[in-house]
Amino acid sequence: MTVPLSRRSFLHTASAVALVVGFSPRGALAVAPADGGYFNPFVKIDSDGRVTVIVKHFEIGQGTSTGLPTLIAEELGVELVDVAFEFAPSDVRRYANLLFRSQGTGASTSMANSYLQYRQAGAAAREMLLAAAAEEWDADPSTLVLSKGMIAGAGRSAPIARFVGTAATREVPDRPTLKDPATFSLIGNPRTSRRDNGPKIDGSARFAMDVQLENQLVAVVRRSPRFGGTVASMDASAAGGVPGFVNAAILPSHAGVVVYARDTWAAFQAREAVTVEWSFTNAEGRSSAEIRTTLLGAVNAPPEFVVREGPGVDGASARLDRSAQTVEAEFFLPWLCHAPMEPLTCTIEPTSDGITLHDGCQSPSGVHQALAAVLGLPMKSIRINTLYAGGSFGRRATMTADYIVEAGQAFAMTDRSRPVKLVWSREDDLAGGAYRPAVAHRVRVGLDGNGDIIAWDHRVAGKSIFKGSSFEQWTVRNGVDHSSVEGVPDTLYGIPGMFVGLTDLESPITVSWWRSVGHSHTAFVMESMMDMVARAAGRDPVSWRLDHLREGSADQRRLAGVLRLAARESGWDRPTEPGRARGVAVHKSFGTYVAQVVEVSRDAAGVTAIERITCAVDCGVAVNPDIVRAQMEGGIGYGIGHVMRNEITFDKGEVVEWNFPDYEPLRMSDIGRIDVHIMPSTAPPTGVGEPGVPPAGPALANAIAVDGPRVTTLPMAQNGIRFA
Amino acid sequence: MLKVNGHVVEVDVPDGMPLLWVLRDELKLTGTRYGCGVASCGACTVHVDGVPVRSCVTLPEDVEGAEITTIEGLATREGRAVQQAWAELNVVQCGYCQSGQIMSAAGLLAANGEPDTDVIDDFMSGNVCRCATYQRIRAAVTRAAELLGDDI
Numbered sequence: 001m002t003v004p005l006s007r008r009s010f011l012h013t014a015s016a017v018a019l020v021v022g023f024s025p026r027g028a029l030a031v032a033p034a035d036g037g038y039f040n041p042f043v044k045i046d047s048d049g050r051v052t053v054i055v056k057h058f059e060i061g062q063g064t065s066t067g068l069p070t071l072i073a074e075e076l077g078v079e080l081v082d083v084a085f086e087f088a089p090s091d092v093r094r095y096a097n098l099l100f101r102s103q104g105t106g107a108s109t110s111m112a113n114s115y116l117q118y119r120q121a122g123a124a125a126r127e128m129l130l131a132a133a134a135e136e137w138d139a140d141p142s143t144l145v146l147s148k149g150m151i152a153g154a155g156r157s158a159p160i161a162r163f164v165g166t167a168a169t170r171e172v173p174d175r176p177t178l179k180d181p182a183t184f185s186l187i188g189n190p191r192t193s194r195r196d197n198g199p200k201i202d203g204s205a206r207f208a209m210d211v212q213l214e215n216q217l218v219a220v221v222r223r224s225p226r227f228g229g230t231v232a233s234m235d236a237s238a239a240g241g242v243p244g245f246v247n248a249a250i251l252p253s254h255a256g257v258v259v260y261a262r263d264t265w266a267a268f269q270a271r272e273a274v275t276v277e278w279s280f281t282n283a284e285g286r287s288s289a290e291i292r293t294t295l296l297g298a299v300n301a302p303p304e305f306v307v308r309e310g311p312g313v314d315g316a317s318a319r320l321d322r323s324a325q326t327v328e329a330e331f332f333l334p335w336l337c338h339a340p341m342e343p344l345t346c347t348i349e350p351t352s353d354g355i356t357l358h359d360g361c362q363s364p365s366g367v368h369q370a371l372a373a374v375l376g377l378p379m380k381s382i383r384i385n386t387l388y389a390g391g392s393f394g395r396r397a398t399m400t401a402d403y404i405v406e407a408g409q410a411f412a413m414t415d416r417s418r419p420v421k422l423v424w425s426r427e428d429d430l431a432g433g434a435y436r437p438a439v440a441h442r443v444r445v446g447l448d449g450n451g452d453i454i455a456w457d458h459r460v461a462g463k464s465i466f467k468g469s470s471f472e473q474w475t476v477r478n479g480v481d482h483s484s485v486e487g488v489p490d491t492l493y494g495i496p497g498m499f500v501g502l503t504d505l506e507s508p509i510t511v512s513w514w515r516s517v518g519h520s521h522t523a524f525v526m527e528s529m530m531d532m533v534a535r536a537a538g539r540d541p542v543s544w545r546l547d548h549l550r551e552g553s554a555d556q557r558r559l560a561g562v563l564r565l566a567a568r569e570s571g572w573d574r575p576t577e578p579g580r581a582r583g584v585a586v587h588k589s590f591g592t593y594v595a596q597v598v599e600v601s602r603d604a605a606g607v608t609a610i611e612r613i614t615c616a617v618d619c620g621v622a623v624n625p626d627i628v629r630a631q632m633e634g635g636i637g638y639g640i641g642h643v644m645r646n647e648i649t650f651d652k653g654e655v656v657e658w659n660f661p662d663y664e665p666l667r668m669s670d671i672g673r674i675d676v677h678i679m680p681s682t683a684p685p686t687g688v689g690e691p692g693v694p695p696a697g698p699a700l701a702n703a704i705a706v707d708g709p710r711v712t713t714l715p716m717a718q719n720g721i722r723f724a
Numbered sequence: 725m726l727k728v729n730g731h732v733v734e735v736d737v738p739d740g741m742p743l744l745w746v747l748r749d750e751l752k753l754t755g756t757r758y759g760c761g762v763a764s765c766g767a768c769t770v771h772v773d774g775v776p777v778r779s780c781v782t783l784p785e786d787v788e789g790a791e792i793t794t795i796e797g798l799a800t801r802e803g804r805a806v807q808q809a810w811a812e813l814n815v816v817q818c819g820y821c822q823s824g825q826i827m828s829a830a831g832l833l834a835a836n837g838e839p840d841t842d843v844i845d846d847f848m849s850g851n852v853c854r855c856a857t858y859q860r861i862r863a864a865v866t867r868a869a870e871l872l873g874d875d876i
């Protein structure tokens with residue numbers, strides 16, 4: 001099913017005998033040109049009627065391999081089970097993500113940018129098949145229908161296979177008529193099942209970690225224990241005694257030593273036997289406590305950059321001075337590791353004219369260019385075989401394509417005759433950086449005598465994710481990396497007198513986008529503060545929030561909509577059972593509106609348990625409601641687990657957490673029932689992979705604070721909260 | 725000599741190589757996954773004489789002569805019921821942990837045909853799912869028990 005696919009072979013097998021509909025580089029609907037040309041295939045129908053959808057985003061569990069085929073099946077008029085899918089080969093010009101200008105999956109954009117494209121391709125193919133049938137039957141095409149893979153009308157019926165040849169020679173309609181959403185049978189159907197169930201249930205799904213090629217070497221890297229450290233010298237003589245050890249070599253960047261062996265276990269063992277002297281001249285040597293102090297100092301000082309001017313820094317403090325009441329808090333949120341279930345890995349296989357990269361690749365085009373540079377090969381000599389990825393949460397797509405570049409370097413240092421499989425252990429993963437940056441916030445809110453907000457002074461400090469990267473030009477304006485603050489200056493709440501400032505932290509500790517990026521900390525702070533302020537004003541947290549969403553924009557209406565829905569479904573207006581408490585949070589990210597209510601219990605010994613979570617989501621049209629639900633469930637688990645007890649800490653620059661026992665993941669017994677309610681909508685679909693994350697943590701904090709402590713330093717378990 | 729999925733196989737591996745890597749790198753049975761290597765995530769779960777064990781901390785010499793079953797060879801009634809329930813409830817997301825989850829669940833049901841939620845939570849908590857598919861796993865184990873009761 002995940003058969004590797006080169007575009008050329010795809011079009012070749014397609015030529016003349018198949019109908020292939022996609023888009024020209026200009027974005028116009030087109031059929032495959034005879035020479036292949038520059039063309040971007042989305043759907044192929046073989047002469048035997050087999051339908052294959054080209055999935056241009058990778059599958060990390062978020063359901064693209066189900067959602068995109070659903071769009072084609074719906075418009076074309078075939079059953080979803082009859083549609084096969086293949087992952088698109090790397091090709092920026094053909095599969096550019098409309099919102100990113102490069103081919104990639106991220107920021108929960110897959111469905112958002114594909115919704116119309118895939119539907120149009122399916123509808124165009126349908127119209128071409130109907131036109132071919134009408135011609136053959138000498139009928140009016142408008143009297144024919146295509147359903148379940150059969151064309152019927154004019155007293156006849158036949159499978160689509162029969163018309164593929166003729167249809168392939170026809171002009172593509174410019175503007176095929178899309179189905180009326182009221183008549184959808186697959187889009188929005190809660191009963192469609194995932195397409196990737198089978199191989200993931202019987203164990204046959206091939207992940208990048210499962211690549212086993214003839215004669216392959218396994219490479220592991222001994223990296224500097226401190227970020228920014230380099231290899232001064234290396235001695236691998238003791239590794240010679242490890243059975244299966246092949247060689248060791250210093251990376252050209254001096255960032256580490258590559259150890260090659262016959263198999264994974266041998267590589268791990270040999271790595272232990274290698275001794276390395278490190279140079280820490282430019283390395284991070286601080287402990288996390290020191291950096292925390294620095295960050296908290298920064299939010300208590302004038303900010304480096306003004307993000308939202310409002311009344312200005314002086315104006316805000318003047319307003320605070322004349323407030324009848326002020327609410328203040330300092331927050332610290334730690335570094336977090338993505339820790340996808342499958343540790344990072346990829347394999348580079350030599351081919352006759354270059355290499356094939358076997359990878360659960362999140363952003364093929366970035367990787368393609370990075371590898372070409374490392375290996376000194378033209379782009380066309382590099383083929384990417386996209387396999388299943390065992391989770392990512394953002395980790396597989398760093399700005400530097402870190403582990404893929406590392407694999408490229410490891411391969412380049414060999415004679416290039418054998419495949420090289422780079423494997424990261426779980427220990428490598430936790431110590432390997434690309435973390436959610438640690439951040440501090442300090443917020444001071446002023447209320448007047450009526451309990452209305454008149455000032456909101458908000459300072460943020462943390463390391464920028466995008467500065468110094470190739471994305472900087474799009475994400476950094478006037479010194480402000482928007483991802484450091486997103487969700488604060490652009491809050492949907494109507495907040496008068498809001499000033500927002502930002503200070504960047506300099507550190508060699510590498511940081512990256514982590515599921516929901518900046519929203520992973522800004523929502524925690526905004527939603528904790530809104531609760532604290534509501535309490536100070538003597539108001540109910542839900543109606544307080546609704547009162548700040550009354551300026552009439554569609555954004556505010558949709559946010560208020562999910563908040564009301566979650567409140568209603570959670571029984572917000574009814575008292576909780578004794579010993580229980582509820583907390584609420586609501587946040588928009590990646591175009592999707594999510595509200596959550598967390599209900600906790602506390603026993604006599606003060607142990608907190610998460611009993612029930614109610615979630616309401618507005619993501620526009622829910623193409624596959626069950627996947628929307630699954631993504632909310634997963635996002636909640638991911639968000640809440642980290643807030644409960646995860647942090648990466650440093651002792652003199654070295655990561656303390658070594659493996660799951662001290663970066664303890666959320667487990668089944670940690671979390672009770674989650675109910676997800678989807679807001680009916682006709683708006684275009686928006687992402688669901690990330691937006692479930694941001695509200696989960698603050699909703700939990702708000703529930704705990706009802707009759708327990710207010711936690712503003714995370715994680716909770718290390719800051720006074722005992723969980724069951 | 726190991727007996728894996730009903731076949732006797734000769735393995736010649738260095739001392740200390742855990743069963744996980746024997747299965748994956750020597751026998752190419754890659755359905756059994758590596759997640760932590762320290763018995764903390766359950767991704768590597770296989771059955772030894774029908775009982776779920778973590779292959780990453782199991783040495784081949786300790787299971788010589790025993791029946792080793794990996795996800796590729798899972799064919800028990802409980803295994804089939806679990807796989808059917810997993811598909812019905814669309815449990816999987818990225819899927820990487822799921823071989824281990826299924827092996828654990830099948831082992832649980834073989835020992836206890838009607839586990840309640842506490843028993844399920846307790847038993848399955850050794851299996852991490854970073855995609856947090858827990859509530860579906862919980863429901864699917866219950867569903868599999870139901871299917872077994874109906875005698876599929």
Ligand code: FES
Nearest residue numbers: 759760761766780
């Ligand atoms: S790999 Fe064995 S328990 Fe994690």
Ligand code: FES
Nearest residue numbers: 818819853854855
């Ligand atoms: S499905 Fe991804 S880790 Fe469980």
